[in-house]
Amino acid sequence: xxxxxxxxxxxxxxxxxxxxxxxxxxxxxxxxxxxxxxxxxxxxxxxxxxxxxxxxxxxxxxxxxxxxxxxxxxxxxxxxxxxxxxxxxxxxxxxxxxxxxxxxxxxxxxxxxxxxxxxxxxxxxxxxxxxxxxxxxxxxxxxxxxxxxxxxxxxxxxxxxxxxxxxxxxxxxxxxxxxxxxxxxxxxxxxxxxxxxxxx
Amino acid sequence: xxxxxxxxxxxxxxxxxxxxxxxxxxxxxxxxxxxxxxxxxxxxxxxxxxxxxxxxxxxxxxxxxxxxxxxxxxxxxxxxxxxxxxxxxxxxxxxxxxxxxxxxxxxxxxxxxxxxxxxxxxxxxxxxxxxxxxxxxxxxxxxxxxxxxxxxxxxxxxxxxxxxxxxxxxxxxxxxxxxxxxxxxxxxxxxxxxxxxxxx
Numbered sequence: 001x002x003x004x005x006x007x008x009x010x011x012x013x014x015x016x017x018x019x020x021x022x023x024x025x026x027x028x029x030x031x032x033x034x035x036x037x038x039x040x041x042x043x044x045x046x047x048x049x050x051x052x053x054x055x056x057x058x059x060x061x062x063x064x065x066x067x068x069x070x071x072x073x074x075x076x077x078x079x080x081x082x083x084x085x086x087x088x089x090x091x092x093x094x095x096x097x098x099x100x101x102x103x104x105x106x107x108x109x110x111x112x113x114x115x116x117x118x119x120x121x122x123x124x125x126x127x128x129x130x131x132x133x134x135x136x137x138x139x140x141x142x143x144x145x146x147x148x149x150x151x152x153x154x155x156x157x158x159x160x161x162x163x164x165x166x167x168x169x170x171x172x173x174x175x176x177x178x179x180x181x182x183x184x185x186x187x188x189x190x191x192x193x194x195x196x197x198x199x200x
Numbered sequence: 201x202x203x204x205x206x207x208x209x210x211x212x213x214x215x216x217x218x219x220x221x222x223x224x225x226x227x228x229x230x231x232x233x234x235x236x237x238x239x240x241x242x243x244x245x246x247x248x249x250x251x252x253x254x255x256x257x258x259x260x261x262x263x264x265x266x267x268x269x270x271x272x273x274x275x276x277x278x279x280x281x282x283x284x285x286x287x288x289x290x291x292x293x294x295x296x297x298x299x300x301x302x303x304x305x306x307x308x309x310x311x312x313x314x315x316x317x318x319x320x321x322x323x324x325x326x327x328x329x330x331x332x333x334x335x336x337x338x339x340x341x342x343x344x345x346x347x348x349x350x351x352x353x354x355x356x357x358x359x360x361x362x363x364x365x366x367x368x369x370x371x372x373x374x375x376x377x378x379x380x381x382x383x384x385x386x387x388x389x390x391x392x393x394x395x396x397x398x399x400x
Contacts, residue, residue: 005238007344012212016338017245037393038205042213044390047222047337049351051388057397065400103388127351127371130327134334137247138216144207151249151327162400171327188251188303190244193237197257200265200362 021184023146026177031086043139050104054096054125055132058089074152084175091168092129148175221384223346226377231286243339250304254296254325255332258289274352284375291368292329348375
């Protein structure tokens with residue numbers, strides 16, 4: 001089904017949204033650094049408040065790091081996190097404000113006016129970082145790969161294990177690869193338009 | 201520039217990410233309910249934890265409602281919020297767990313196991329709702345429209361003004377329309393790949 005109210009072509013609609021699914025199994029085909037870089041170079045342009053770019057991505061490639069990560073995943077996520085060709089830890093850098101004068105030259109004072117307090121920085125990094133997680137998932141799909149985003153893990157454990165500075169907050173862990181055998185559960189229902197959208 | 205490591209075609213890459221920009225002015229061309237519905241019917245398929253769908257969209261169409269919204273916007277956002285063809289308030293429904301047994305039939309107990317406490321619900325609704333904001337922005341662009349997402353507002357004021365049940369948290373306000381004259385500021389810089397992505 002294509003919707004003519006959209007400009008995006010039908011194949012792209014399918015690739016990014018309609019046929020893309022959260023994979024639970026993957027083939028052995030590796031995910032390359034070139035693919036991840038292409039994803040980043042695309043999704044980096046999507047908008048955030050004050051052009052802040054708090055999202056950080058840790059690619060877990062070594063067997064040793066994979067074991068360290070799996071130890072902090074919820075039981076139901078351990079097997080697939082161990083089996084995915086590539087796993088990315090997506091986190092917010094709560095010290096993003098240091099970069100703000102360079103990233104938002106129109107109002108370099110934003111760093112001090114809005115983000116001098118830790119709580120304000122954390123809230124903004126978490127909100128905008130999560131919006132960037134959404135962009136990243138779409139980017140993985142744009143590379144023809146399946147993303148398996150997960151939030152079932154010990155966040156404090158991952159923060160300590162992978163970010164020694166104490167200034168990062170994990171948002172999601174994403175399994176990335178080509179879908180394998182029986183990769184999909186049945187697609188869950190979605191809310192109807194009228195349940196989500198109202199007009200005033 | 202196109203990247204061959206991506207499967208998504210070049211025109212779609214431009215439409216969604218590379219040429220799309222946050223518009224600050226708009227033409228008078230209306231944004232129809234059909235366009236918003238097409239956007240929703242596309243982005244509703246993007247993934248969230250437990251298939252939760254906390255995102256709610258309030259289309260602010262009446263002049264009276266527009267004035268009520270503008271009163272809660274930061275000064276720098278008032279003029280463009282008043283001028284946009286359509287403004288959408290995007291919020292998280294913190295009572296999303298009520299729908300969870302129907303939306304995630306594989307584990308209907310999730311409602312009580314994970315979301316019996318208000319703080320857990322709010323955290324999950326805020327994280328996954330923000331990820332859905334990211335999908336929504338991409339969806340607006342898929343309809344050939346410019347999105348102007350804003351977070352500069354009195355959140356408590358908007359929550360009280362537009363959600364009488366006290367169970368919703370505004371995440372972003374998005375101006376939507378066709379870009380007008382001088383719609384763009386110069387695009388801000390983006391972090392380099394190596395500043396965002398590391399490998400372990």
